[in-house]
Each structure stands twice: as C-alpha cells, then as structure tokens.
Amino acid sequence: MPNMPHIALVGGFTPRRCGIATFTADIRTSITAAFPEAVIDIYAMAPPANDLVFDAPVHKVIIEDDSASFIAAALAIETSCADIVWLQHEFGLFGGPAGNKIFELTDRIAAPLIVTLHTVMPDPDPDQMRVMQKLVARATKLIVMTDRAALLLRDIFGANADQIEVIPHGVPDRPFGRTNHFKAKFGFEGRQLLMTFGLLSPGKGIETVISALPDILAAYPDLLYCIVGATHPNLLAREGEAYRERLQGLARSLGVEAHIHWIDAFLETEQLLDLIEAADIYITPYQGANQATSGTLSYALALGKAVISTPYAHALELLADDHGILVPFNDSAALAGEIEALLENPERLLTLQRRGYERSRSMIWPAFAMRCQDVILNSLHPVAAPAFQLTARTAIEGLTRLCDGTGIIQHSILCVPDRAHGYCVDDNARALMLTNRLGAQAEPERSRLAVIFASFVQSSWNYESGEFRNFMGFARNWLEAAGSEDSCGRAIWALGATAHEGLTPSLRHWAQKLFDGTIDSARHFGSPRATAFAMLGADYVLASHPDHDRARAILSDGADFLLARLALTRRSDWPWFESVLAYDNCRMSEAMIRAGLRLERPDVTQHGLETLQWILELQISPSGHFRPVGSDSFGHEYAPPLPFDQQPVEAWAAIDGASAAYDATRDGHWLGHASRAFDWFTGANDRSVAIGEMLTGSCRDGINPRGVNLNEGAESVLSFQLAHCALSGLMAKVATH
Template identity: 35%
Template sequence: MKIAYISTYLPRECGIGTFTHDLMRSMLQHANEKNDNEGFIVALNDHNQEYTYPSEVKLVIHQEQQADYLEAANFINLSGADICILEHEFGIFGGESGVHILPLIHRLKIPLIVTLHTILEAPSYNEKAVLKEVCKMANHIVVMSHKAITFLTKIYQVPKEKISLIEHGVPDIHYDKVQARREFKLVEKKVLLTFGFISRNKGIETVIRALPKIIAHYPNTQYIVLGKTHPNIIRQSGEEYRNFLQLLVKNLNLTNHVIFLNEFIDQKELFKYLEACDIYITPYLNEAQITSGTLSYAMGAGCAVISTPYWHASELLDNGRGRLFNFNNSDMLADILQELMDNPEQLKEIQKRSSEYGEKITWPKIGARYIQLAERIISEPLELTPKKETIVDPLLLPPFSLSHIKRLTDDTGIIQHAKFGIPNLKEGYCLDDNSRALLMVLMAYKQKKDSLALELSPIYLSYIHYMQNSDGTFRNFLSFNRNFMDEVGSEDSFGRTIWALGFLLGNAPNDAYYQTGRLIFFDAAPNFEKLKSIRSIANTMIGICYYLKTNMSDDSMTERLRKMSFILINHFDDNSTSDWKWFESLLAYDNGILPLALLHAAEILNDDKVTATALASMNFLTEVTLKDGYLSIVGNKNWYEKNGPRSTYAQQPIDALAMILMYHQAFLLTRDKDYLNKMFTCYMWFLGENDLRMSLYDFETKGCCDGFENYGVNRNQGAESSLAYLISHLTILQAYEEFYKLDE
C-alpha cells in the first residue's frame, strides 16, 4: 500500500509536523502479506519559509500559493498512491479559514482519510463551511477524543459512521528516572514540568503564581518551562509573553525555582525530561482544546498530570489518571500539588494509571490502527463525490508578483505613468492610482499574507492622507518634486478613494491603519451627497458597502447608500428603453462600475428594485461586450452612443477590471456559477483573449500594458493598468476560494 500524506513536516517546528513524522513511520513498519507499505509527504511551508526536508518529502506547498495546491493534487493522482491522509488544522493551510485545501481534495482521485486536530465548538461561518466541506469530501475522518465526535455530529452534521476515534500516538521511548534526573542535576529536586510552544493561552503564569505556597513547604521545588515561543506569536508580538513570565518570576523572587528552556528539542531529549519530572502540568486558560499532543506525551511517559479541565484533559485524566484544577486558579493548583507531594503513594498511583493508559497509545499500536482503517477504506468501492466544475483555473494565471508595483513606488506614492516598464517620473503621482494601489495591497495581504504588500500599504495610505483638504475633499495630482498640481481632484478620484478606504475599514491589517482610514473616511463623508458624476457615486457606494459589512448598525450610512442607489436607478429609468438598458445614452468608460455598485448595494439593502436594475444593466453590458465569446471592451476613442457606431479602440484595463468585479459580485449575490465563467472570460482579456489576440500582461516586467490602440498594444505599463491587472488576478483567486466553500 502506497500512502500520500499532506501535512506540515520536520524540520519545520510544528506539532502536527512531528505527529505526521511519527504516524508515517509507525504505519510503514506494518507490512501485510501482499506487499510492504510505502509513503511520501506533501509538506506545507509557512510565510515564505523554506526548509531542508528529508527525502520522503516529494513536493512542497507554499501556504498562500493556490497553484501549489492544484499541482499537489495532480502529483498525488499520478504518484500511484492508493490512499491519501490529510492532517487538518486551520492555521496550516492558506486562504481564509484554510480554504485553499478544498480545491486540492476536490481533485483527488483516490480515497481520503482526514485527521482533525482542531474542531471548534463555536466556529465562524467560514470555519464551519470549510470544515464541513472537508468532512464531506473525506472517505473517513479520524478524531482523538469523544468530545470531537460529539462536535462533528451535532455542529457539523457529519454521520457518526464516518468517524473513528484513534488516540494521539506517543513515542515508545523510556528512560530510567533516576538516571534522567541525575543527567539534568535534578536528583534532590521536586520537579514540575510544562512543555510545548509558549503562548498566552497556555496559562503558565498560573503555575508560577502557585509556586510561593509550594516552596514554603518544599523549598527544593523546580519548575521547568520547556519550549519555544510559537512562531506565529513571534511574528505578531515577539517575546512579549515570555518577557512577562520572566518578570513575574523575578517579582515573586522565584529566579532559583523556575527555568525557561527556549528550545524545540527532539523526542528522545523530551522524554528524558518527562521521566525526570515528578508532576507534569498543563495550565491552559480555556476549555477549547479538543486535542493536546503534549498531554498525550506526558501520559505516554507515565507522568502524574495536573491540568485545567480543557476538553481533552477532562477525558484523558478521568478514572484517576490525573487531577484537574479550575482555570486560572493558582490557589487550587497549589493545594493539589501540596497534597500529592505530601502523599507519595497517591502520586505513584496516578503515575501508574497514567502509564497503563500510555502503553495503549504508543505509535506502533496507533500506526497499526491507521493501517487497518486505510486497508478497509481501500477495499470499499470508491465513491468519489462529484467534483464542482468551473472554468476558473488558477493554474492558467501567471505567478502573482508585486515587482513592477514596487518598481513604480517610492516613499511618496506610486508613480502614475511608465515608459514601457520604467517609471516616468515626469508625470508624478495621482490620487486615483494610490487609492487603487491601497486596495490592491490590502487584497494581496488578506489573501496571500504578502509581506511586500503590507510594507507598501502605509505609503499609499499616507499619500491619500496628504492629499486630503480641510473640507474632506482631495487633491489628485502631485508632481515628482511634491508640488500640488490642483486644488480639488476629480469626482472619480474622490469615489475611488472612498472605495479603497471603505475596503480598508473592513480589512485593516492592524488597528493603526484602521484608525487612520476611519479618520480620512469620515472627514470625507460630508461630501458624499454633493457628488454629481454617476461613476463617482458608484465608486463611493462600493466603499460605503465595504464599510457597512462590518458596521451594519450605522443606519445613517445605510440611508446614504439607499439615496445614492436611487440616484443611479433614476438615471437608468430615464435613459432605459426596450433595447438600451443603461444609465446614460452612451456606453463610455469604466462601465461595469455602475452595475457593480448596485450589486454591492443589493447585498446590503435587500431591495428588489436595486437588484433588478443591477441585473438588467449587467445583462445589457454582457450582450454588448461578450457576444462573441470573449471580452470586447467599448473603446475609449469615441465610445458607443445609442444608435451610433461602436468604438473598438482604445480598450483599457480598468474596463476589464470593472467587468471582472461586476461578475464576481453577481456570483456572490446569486451563487450562479455562470457569472464565474463570464468573470474568467473577462480576465483572459489580459492574456490574449481579446480583439487583437495579444497579451497585455508582460511576463518579463510583471506589469500590464496600458491598452489597445488601432496600431496594436500600447506598451507603456503605468500604475492604472498594472493595478487593474493585479486586482483582477486577486479577484479570480478570491472567487476560486469562494466557489469551493460549502453553501449553507
């Protein structure tokens, strides 16, 4: 039997990676009568990290690179593997709530076993949708506690017969206790131990605060905290928690009684520490932990365990296998510790029962159970769930790159124009492009956790802030030497800025950005009702909708949105005829923005008139631009007047972007996947599916050409066109994620 494993993997410092390493080895030890077992790893990399993997790792998935997941599916299908085992944890897969894993498992053509390491009692909408879809696609699900089965059946509606309980395995490693204590110079000590990744929710301060009471009776007590700070915590807040703990130790005069070992040690060394300790403690701060590998390890080593009553501990420590104390209750912990230290026989009895349980969950035994399950699944008729079919294929997209945007950006903002792929400094900066740039990098950071996107975002936000006038309006143009070139910018530039700011308020990467964006947004708000241009109104409406998605109780802003929506509807009613369903007597530029704004408003307002007008105008635009099976944009040279000739040139990328965003929002509103097909058809305009059959995307510079003229492609690659392409690219990826989420 050949087995494919999808998981994090050593040397990445991750508990699930260690779990998979041990699981694979324990399964491969079991040969059956027909053939030996073999396997390989598809490993998950995190946050642009690279690792030197062992030979069993045959393919690497970069967490936020969607194409990697699809390539992995193809690789596994062609590998000759008989079955795939997926280790599922939300944080190791890319996309919102780990949604990137769904297209991979949808494409698998072999049976799938999923081991769930986290099951949430109160999941968000997306967390629940993703996990339900994972469970639906799995042939069988493995959990490690009875509570997990209860959650899956009651919260996620997974059939009980599809679930097996197989405990977390532990290494079959044992050391002489006296020798281990001698090696660590702990012979005369009462040793308490906590190990694992360090983070705020581990509650280590609870143990530290209990120590003074214990030391008063047992001054030779030593508490060892073994483990590194979790890598995600390091990225977000550094060693803040460890520093807090060390300061607490100092303030309580416990320096000689607490040891912090900031290491990720191998299993053999870890089990020496487990053998050396008298009592193992897991003082977690809340109950929401369905599986604890560290607790399983402690019991595998026969430790006496004291723990807070989180879900897994409540099960494992039942029947006298350990003791429980209340969350964040140092006094109760101190009382239990003293009771056990005062009664060595009671302590030995807990160690004995823990050891007896640990003998049942050694990796050789757990591996054998996985092998039995895998053989049973393979022997059953394979019933693959019908795959979702969509023309949207991320493998057709060029690799996402911000290199051209970085080239165009300096410490003031993004340069407006370019000569071919080189920034044209003579033209300076404009508000339109810096607003588009802010929108794009916020999308890139949200979807891909792109560090360059986060680095660029304050540049564009500060440009917007700098260009705002005291009355809330904005200037638009700034020369390269930072001289203002206008007093008040166009209404279009105002609207695009509100769009970007509204998106920021719903998707801010941190509070500083949110507060700055909110200040600018509401300083500009008094000008919303003064807008006359219907495109500026439309852009502003989109920004308001993004704001309202996270501020639904703002009734005054909702009413503003309603009034602006009916301004567009009145324009539509005034100009619409039986054969011309549009807001004006001509199709001009950025046409898709008008239906797009109403589609966004329809999601918020739930108004039939808004929805009907949005769909009618979108369908008309579709008839005009997609009638030949590819996107043929209305040219900006002469546009398209009612009953007049239609201009073919100059076609511009912002028009393609508007169409892509329009169909994406139509899909979100209606869940009609035909809109995804239309959206992807519009995206392919950038890559050559257009009137000239020429690609506007430059694979060398990673920029986008400015459009089509009658002589061919305009090879200049300014900010507007390149940003239009990148926002389109990110929208395609986002739509692909959303397509694979389970509809409730």
C-alpha cells in the same frame, strides 16, 4: 495481513517547528515501522517565506496561501496513483479564510480522503463552519482523538457516525520508572521537578503555575519548575519575546525566578521525551475548555508522569477515572494544593504515575499504526465490487420499478421511487429509446412501456408555445410551459431514434409524425449540447428517409454551428466546443461524426474524431480506468476536470461516441475506450465499487468523494441499460469486421 496501500500524507513535517509537523513525522515513522513495505509520499506545508530544508522523505512542498502550489501537489498526487490521501488538518496551516486554500488540493484528487482533525471547534465562526462542512462532505473518513470531538462532528457539522473514527494521539513506548536516571542526566538530582512543554503563547496558562509557586515552595523549597519550548513562531513574528519577558517579570515579582528553569528551544522528539521522563509531575494548565488535543499530555501519561491539568476536552477524557488530577481554570491556589498533596504522599504519586502509564499502553505508536491501517483499508473498499462480465442482456426489474402508467419517475430514495419529484421528458425520452433497443426477451414489458413513454413525450409537446415541456408533477400536472433547450433536444433525439428503430410500424409512424411537427423548434437552439441531441435525432430520420430536407438542414446547420463554436473556443491544449466542461460531453463529438458520415463531409467527421479522442483521453485516470467528468467541474473555464461527482450518463455518452468513431474508422482502439467506460459501471472506478447491477438492471446514481451514491434514479438506470445495449452493439460490429 493485507499490505498497506500507497499513501499521500499531507501536513506539516520536520524540521518545521509545530505540533502538526511532529505528528506527521511520527505517523510516517510508526506506519513504516509497522508496515515496512508501505509507500508514503510526504506533502509538506511550508510558510510563505519558506527557508526550511525538509527531511529526505518529503515528496513535494506546498506553500501556504499559494494556489499554484496546492494545484501542483494535487497533480503530483494524481500522477503518483496514490491509493489514499491522508490530510492533517489545522485551520491555520493552509492559508485563506479558515484555511480554505486546502480545497485547491482536495477538490482535484480522486483518491479517498482521510482527514485527521486536530481542532474541532464547538463554536465555529462562519468561515470555520464552511470549511468544516466541506471537509465533512469531502472526506471518506474523519479521524479525531477524543469522543467529544466526535460528538461535535456529528452534532454541529453533520458528519455521519460511520464516517468518524476516534484514534487517540500516538505515544512512545518506553519503560516505566526511570525518573531518577533522567534527573541525573539533566542535572536535576535531588529536586522535585514540575514540567510544562509546548510552544510558548498566551492561553497555555503558565501564569497560573508561576503564581502557585510561592505556596508550593514554602513546603518544598528545592522544587524546580521546568518550562520547555520556544516562543510560538507567529507570536514571535508579531511581538518578539515580549510574552516570555512578561512571564519572567511575574516570576521576579513573586520571588520565584530561581526556581524556574527555562529551556527556550524546540527540542527534537527524543530529547523532549528524555526531558519529560525527568519530571515528577507534568502540568497542562490551559486556560480554555476548547483546547482540542495535547500531544504532550499524551506523552506525559505514556512516560509515567503524574499529570495535573485544567479540565479542557482532551484532559477530561484522558485523565478520567483517577488517571490524573483536574483543577479549575486559572486557579493557582487549587493547583498549589494538588501539587503539595501529591508531593507529601509519594505512594499516591507513584500510583497515579502507574495508572496513567497503564492507560497509555493502548496508545503506543505500534497500536496507533494498526488502528490507522484498519481505517485506511476500510476507506479503500467501503463496498465490495462484484466482478461480472458483459452478458447478453441485463434484467429490467430496475427499470420497471420506476415506472407507472404515466411514465418513468425521475428520482429514487435508495431503491424506492420518489414521487415528490414526479416525471420529466428527459428521462421518458431516454426510456423510449431504450425500449427500441431491448431484445425480444424483454417482452411483453418493452412493448407496454414503449407506449407509455411515447405517450409522455407526446403530451410534453406544447402546441401553443411550440416547445416541449419537461417537468410534470406526480399528479400529472405540467410544472412549466416550456422546458430547457436540452430537454427539447432530447425529445427530438428520441423521436428520430424511434422513427428509425421503433418496435412496430405504427410506433415508427407516430414518431415520424411528431418529429415532423416539432423539429423546427430545434432550428434556433443556442446550446451546443441541445444542438447535438437534435442532430442525432435527425441522423436517425435520414437513415430511414434520406430525402428528409428538414432533418438534413438540422444536421448540416448543426455541424456548421458546432464547427463555429469549436473555432471560437479552441486553444492548442483545448480542442473543444466550449471553454468549460459540462455533462454529456461526448454527444457533441458523436453528433459531428454522425453528421460528417451522413453528409459526406470529411472535415466534420475529422473534427468529431479529434475532439472525441481528446475528451475520452481526458477521462482516463492515471491508473487507467474511466473517470467521467465530475459535476464539480462544470463552469470552470479552460480547466482540467475535477473528479466528482461522477454520473452514469457520462459513461453511456462515451460508449455511444466510441461506437460512432468505430463506424467512421473501423479502428478497434475505440472499442477499448468503450469497454473502459462500461467497466466503470462494474467496479473499475475511483472507489472500486459496482455502480450497475446485471441481476436487476438497476444502477446507482454515481460516485461522490465518499463513495457510491446509493440512490437509483431514472437517469442512472437508463444510462446503464443504454450503455449495455451500446457496448453490445459495438462488440457485434467489431466481430463482423
């Protein structure tokens, strides 16, 4: 049997007085009992005015509505290298609109997220809808306790069926038939006992039971109704005990106060279970159909009690097929009639008790723990990660699948090219560079494709505007007069690379000519990334033509521009060219290193090495694998990276950056960085899934919170292929020194 992985369990926890706290504690107890080797770190939610002293298992306390507290917990979870984060979700537990503060934590963790949803609303308000949709998008697995909740998740919140797991509320495993023993323990001998338990608040329907008592007592004058539970803390804070006093006033007005036994306390679990065992009939008279789950309803069934309930969602499922009795909402007469009918037929009462007890055997805590283990293990490894080592080359079927006579198509739906989005110069420029680097074993395809990609780049140049266009529709119609600075920079980079390493003299001559005709468009780039792309292209040209003045100017001016950006935005803990993180981050450091080497400016090289070291170390997870800066990170000033969505282009950029650093230093530790980045493709990542496929040369579009993005678009395929070429080249250089 596989071991239980390291779990970060987030929710309420004892001694906090709420159902979520009890449930979270029960999860820990049941998992630990079933899997003694399990490591479970508890992250306990606490109210703003926290005076709770939590039990020993609590690893860290999270204060409701305190962003810093959530962020600190996320950092602790990441540092602990927890394999799974398991969140107990209730809207009112975390703070913010509909509890949206929880995303301060979940957005910062990379481990798979399992969410137990204790409430799934059929009619959510806008805030609840936003929170639920984000949870659905973020969670690997969603656990609910009823089939109806699963249906709501699919139909209202858009969850996938394979994302949802129905695991009924866990229950204790106790012997059947000990009612008289526990009646004696609590002094209820010789009396028929009704019971309701829970934090006292309107909506529980206790008024309905009190109003039914006069009719019941007329037939059974010794009957006692036991109401167990302290007033809900939120209600207590607003109005004190006014609600309990109203209930007591109702009992006095009906003359039944002597037949009600109040236990105004939040009982420890074992004491509560003993008390429930003393009851003959357990009643959950909730007033609304949307009550999601009731732990005490599950407990009562498991303890062999006959259950009478209103038809809220959980009761409809749990008591179906004559495992309990349902009565209409707020109908005291119907409730009284069903109670009397049970009490006057002891055989039927016993049969109902046994039927409920037998149904609950599949819900006992050991069975609950086993079901949870299955969910956790499936969340860890949703896709098997095939192990493979770097080979001499990758296949190119994944590349050719996306290509036609116009160029390489941008996107793919799974493995099928998506013509709806046409082409872009970004991808065709990358593809042109790839054909330069594929070995002779890729002939004749590489030569045929090189001309197609070159033709696309050539046609993207708009002579009228003096800029490159980017997007072309599938019908070969340009969709814009000019592309972004970044796409223009990539085109210049590809031209410079092809001018130096193109497959034929003719192709190299073509690339040099177009480079010369377009390079001035890069002189006034404001984007540091676009500047870096153009600098890399210029460096290639200078490798073949050292006296190319305009290429040298692009390289020199670009280095000065990046140095100025670095001086403007850097802090002691943030040695970077921008106040935010974005995509292709390593390219700026790579361009600085290449410029410093080419221009013999050691200061530029040193800044490139320092910034590259920082950005690469920022992309190492606590467990040691490569974790590319996720696109969720973009735009957050001076903030550490968020883990998702992870994209292949970052791994390729990291390898190219490390290769440039090795050229500058001959230090073998850069090969370690490059190998770590490439291993991300092969399964050494946050989801243990293979992103690239050596057998086809294809690559999936990255990793999102729920696993691998199964689409195989051009950027991803090209990044994988180019990363393989870059690492192979770096390994060859290291081997010769």
